[in-house]
Amino acid sequence: MTKLIIILLSAVFINNYVLSRFLGICPFLGVSKKLDSATGMSIAVIFVMLMATAVTYPIQMYLLVPNDLGYLQTIVFILVIAALVQLVEIVLKRYIPSLHKSLGVYLPLITTNCAVLGVTILNIDEGYTFLEAMVNSLGSGLGFFLAMVMFSGVRSKIEGADIPKSFKGLPVTLIAASITSLSFLGFGGVIENLFA
Amino acid sequence: MKKLDNFTKGIIKENPVLVLILGTCPTLATSTSVSSAIGMGAAATVVLLCSNIVISALRKVIPDKVRIPCYIVLIAGFVTMVQMLVKAFAPALDKSLGIYLPLIVVNCIILGRAEMFANKNKVIDSAIDALGMGAGFTLALCAMATIREVFGNGTFFGIPIPVLESNNISILTMAPGGFFVFGLLIAIVNKFFTSKPKKKDFGCEGCPSRDVCRGAAEKEGV
Numbered sequence: 001m002t003k004l005i006i007i008l009l010s011a012v013f014i015n016n017y018v019l020s021r022f023l024g025i026c027p028f029l030g031v032s033k034k035l036d037s038a039t040g041m042s043i044a045v046i047f048v049m050l051m052a053t054a055v056t057y058p059i060q061m062y063l064l065v066p067n068d069l070g071y072l073q074t075i076v077f078i079l080v081i082a083a084l085v086q087l088v089e090i091v092l093k094r095y096i097p098s099l100h101k102s103l104g105v106y107l108p109l110i111t112t113n114c115a116v117l118g119v120t121i122l123n124i125d126e127g128y129t130f131l132e133a134m135v136n137s138l139g140s141g142l143g144f145f146l147a148m149v150m151f152s153g154v155r156s157k158i159e160g161a162d163i164p165k166s167f168k169g170l171p172v173t174l175i176a177a178s179i180t181s182l183s184f185l186g187f188g189g190v191i192e193n194l195f196a
Numbered sequence: 197m198k199k200l201d202n203f204t205k206g207i208i209k210e211n212p213v214l215v216l217i218l219g220t221c222p223t224l225a226t227s228t229s230v231s232s233a234i235g236m237g238a239a240a241t242v243v244l245l246c247s248n249i250v251i252s253a254l255r256k257v258i259p260d261k262v263r264i265p266c267y268i269v270l271i272a273g274f275v276t277m278v279q280m281l282v283k284a285f286a287p288a289l290d291k292s293l294g295i296y297l298p299l300i301v302v303n304c305i306i307l308g309r310a311e312m313f314a315n316k317n318k319v320i321d322s323a324i325d326a327l328g329m330g331a332g333f334t335l336a337l338c339a340m341a342t343i344r345e346v347f348g349n350g351t352f353f354g355i356p357i358p359v360l361e362s363n364n365i366s367i368l369t370m371a372p373g374g375f376f377v378f379g380l381l382i383a384i385v386n387k388f389f390t391s392k393p394k395k396k397d398f399g400c401e402g403c404p405s406r407d408v409c410r411g412a413a414e415k416e417g418v
Contacts, residue, residue: 020371022225026304029220071280074298075272082265114221114302121298166387167379170217174379182372 002195004135007128009191011139017115018147019181024115028148029173031106038152039145044106046141049119051088052081053137056120057130077120082111115144151180199324206328212305213336214385219305222296223337224374230353233341235289237334239278239297244306244333245326246274252314252322267310268301275300305333336381343377344368 017023024045031041056077064070089107092100110116119140123133154176163172212218219240226236247270251258258266279297282290290297300306309329314322346352348368350361367373 022221022371022374023299025220025224071276074276074279074301075269078268078272078301079265082268114299117302118295118299122295125295164383166383171379171383171386174375174382178372178375178379181375182367185370185372 006191007132007135008139011136012143013187016143016147016184017140018144019184023118024113032148032152032155035152038148040102041106042145042148044103045144048110048116049137049141051084052116052120053123053133055084056080057133060124081116085111202321202324203328206332208389211332211336212329213333214382218308219303224378225296227337227340227344228369229345230341232292233337236293237337240300240333241330242278243274243300244330247271247306248309248314248322248326249319251310252319255315267307271306272301340377348373
């Protein structure tokens, strides 16, 4: 149990996908302008990460490894994720239209999101069990959510600020991201000591 | 002459990293040392070259509606080959790139060039475009890695530099330093190489999945 809590908390705070592993930077910079779209995008990411892990983990363990096809991992995973995202979109559209309305626009964007592919591959590389892998995916998704929501707050402050011309747009956003990521460095070592 | 333009535009005018803002994830993650930056640049260039050539050769065969999945499968195939080659011949590089090597699949530069260039142009032009873009990517990565390694670690290619070695600013090699140096580099490019800062916002333009997710962009009010 303690191990699961450590995995969850360190995925959220210490190895935060966006701010310390640099995965999923595109949506982090592109969709973080408004709070509601940042929230929608992150909830869609959490959802897809959990689904993707639930599907790719058994595929790797029970299909690829026993048949000596480990080298097909990259191709199989990206295809499974792409198909899964399409499937989720169709199902949502048919059965839960209200959820499709709020999450649907973000789903296609997630197919080529490196955070989702990254979490599925890392779960295998780290040698997690199925339960640990699911917890790690949940933690990574929550970490993404936290970073997106925090950063959309930071960005709304930047909008009104007076910045030098050549820093307008992306450069100042990146420097704000750097300071946000600096604040996350403070969590290093906290979680190991919490349970030591 | 036009062929030469095709090559050089990737290096400065349409630099994939600093001007088109594609492939930010590997840029930030693998620029902690010059040697891993060159490794990443070379791996991505090889994949880009192969995928551009094949996609451009098959551009009349691939149906328009399913082109993105086709491109992804082709790219994933080439990435797997590069992964196996690196594992066999440069195990140290494989270790330093880690997860970012398979993630070349979702590198927006490769899908972006397939979508923006290779499916409209001839094989030779696409190959030249791929080389130019690959060179631009590698150069941008190296510029960032040089700053981060020299000032953050006090070394260059692993060789210690006398004064800087004992006065290194180690935050530059960590995550916040990556964002910071990248921000500064883009600001410099904005100042000196493009006459005026881009009017349109970044992020979605140039993204290969832009058409698919226009809904998201509209919701953002871009």
